[in-house]
Amino acid sequence: MARLASQAIMQHVPTQDRIRTIIKSYLSFPAKGTTCFDPCCGEGDAILEICGDNNFLFGMELHSGRALQAKEKPFVQVLAGPFENCIISNRVFGFSLVNPPYDWMAGGKMRYEEVFMGRMNNYMVQRGVSCFIVPTSLFEYRGQDVLKMIYGNYNDVRILKYPEPEFQQFRQIVIFGVKKPAEKVTASNEWWAEEVAKITTGDLPLLELQAEPLYEVPYINPGFIKTFRVNHYDEVLAKHESQTLDFLEKLKPKATVKNLTAPYYLDKAQLALLAVGGYIDGKMPGHYLSGRYENAEIATTELDVDSGEETYTIRKTSSSVFYILTKDPDETGSRLREIR
Ligand SMILES: C[S@@+](CC[C@H](N)C(=O)[O-])C[C@H]1O[C@@H](n2cnc3c(N)ncnc32)[C@H](O)[C@@H]1O
Structure with missing residues (x-):
């Protein structure tokens, strides 16, 4: 795909339906499920289809609309x-699907594909299976470096070209590998050049439907990852989070703040940070943020049917309530939301 066309759709070339089915046939997943990651998951359908919902899916996506769509699907977490x-x-991951943006990074020295593959080396468990989907053109620019990275980090590498008519149309290839500890692979310059040429000319074995899977994905961390976050503020997402029904309850217009406007939306993490940092009760410049604890007592009576005795229990509950100001007024004209 031409670079401008790819940029116009923000490098969004989803893995084609037929290709997803074929990729799936190369893989077997543990019955108990394992932890899988797509670092540029789009709307989330490709990894969901390839791994199924028996696995624990993690995703990341730059485009806020697509990230929101993925969040609606059965992922453990989408950033x-x-x-x-x-x-x-x-x-931490037993399987990764990496179909990255096809473009140069700012500065023009590195390709996104290479950066995504390189970063993924850190996050795969040893013996974890990675599946990369990249264009053959990557190897025209950075061929030997990318191949050295692949062979230096993966065993049982297969580099396969898309079947027709998809190959003619997209010039994409699929690379499978089983993660090993990183090592330097040495070979002659001629050997590397020949391997690169096989890719750029499409002289490769075909990606085709398998009767039996060729890669056994290992069982790892079922759904638990200690650290999984990103340093990024996304206005669309923050707006969505600050209006999520399950934590926004009924609206409470207050005359004093009705006409104020927040400079930007607070997402959940920012709100928590402000609260933990003590920036409540209007101390955060430009944002109105007010909070309090609400204590309540819940009384219950239980009857023991054998003895006829009644047990009376009082349980104390405590919850935090925040009032935040949002950028846009709601239908009642209020910018104040209550978060409980
Ligand atoms: C080729 S699509 C792949 C979508 C999906 N994984 C699939 O295979 O169908 C690449 C996705 O990467 C997203 N993207 C672009 N730059 C990104 C970045 N720096 N970090 C994460 N995602 C990014 C695009 O918005 C697009 O949805």
Whole structure:
């Protein structure tokens, strides 16, 4: 795909339906499920289809609309932001699907594909299976470096070209590998050049439907990852989060703040940070943020049917309530939301 066309759709070339089915046939997943990651998951359908919902899916997506769509699907977590800025525990994923943006990074020295593949090396568990989907043109620019990275980090590497008519149309290839400890692979310049040429000319074995899977994905961390976050503020997402029904309850217009406007939306993490940092009761410039604890007592009576005795219990509950100001007024004209 031409670079401008790819940029116009923000490098969104989803893995084609037929290709997803074929990729799936190469893989077997543990019955108990394992932890899987797509660092540029789009709307989330490709990894969901390839891994199924028996696995524990993690995703990341830069485009806020697509990230929101993925969040509606059965992922353990989807982060909205650039994969380059993520902070993730090392060696935590049993499987990764990486169909990255096809473009140069700012500065023009590195390709996104290479950066995504390189970062993924840190996050795969040893013996974890990675599946990369990249264009053959990547190897025209950075061929030997990318191949050295792949062979230096993966065993059982297969580099396969898309079947027709998809190959003619998209010039994409699929690379499977089983993660190993990183090592330097030495070979002659001629050998590397020949391997690169096989890719750029499409002289490769075909990606085709398998009767039996060729890669056994290991069982790892079922759904638990200690650190999985990204340093990124996304206005669309923050707006969505600050209006999520399950934590926004009924609206409470207050005359004093009705006409104020917040400079930007607070997402959940920012709100928590402000509260923990003590920036409540209007102390945060430009944002109105007010909070209090609400204590309540819940009384219950239980009857023991054998003895006829009644037990009376009082349980004390405590919850935090925040009032925040949002950027846009709601239908009643109020910018104040209550978060409980
Ligand atoms: C080729 S699509 C792949 C979508 C999905 N994984 C699939 O295979 O169908 C690449 C996705 O990467 C997203 N993207 C672009 N730059 C990104 C970045 N720096 N970090 C995370 N995602 C990014 C695009 O918005 C797009 O949805």
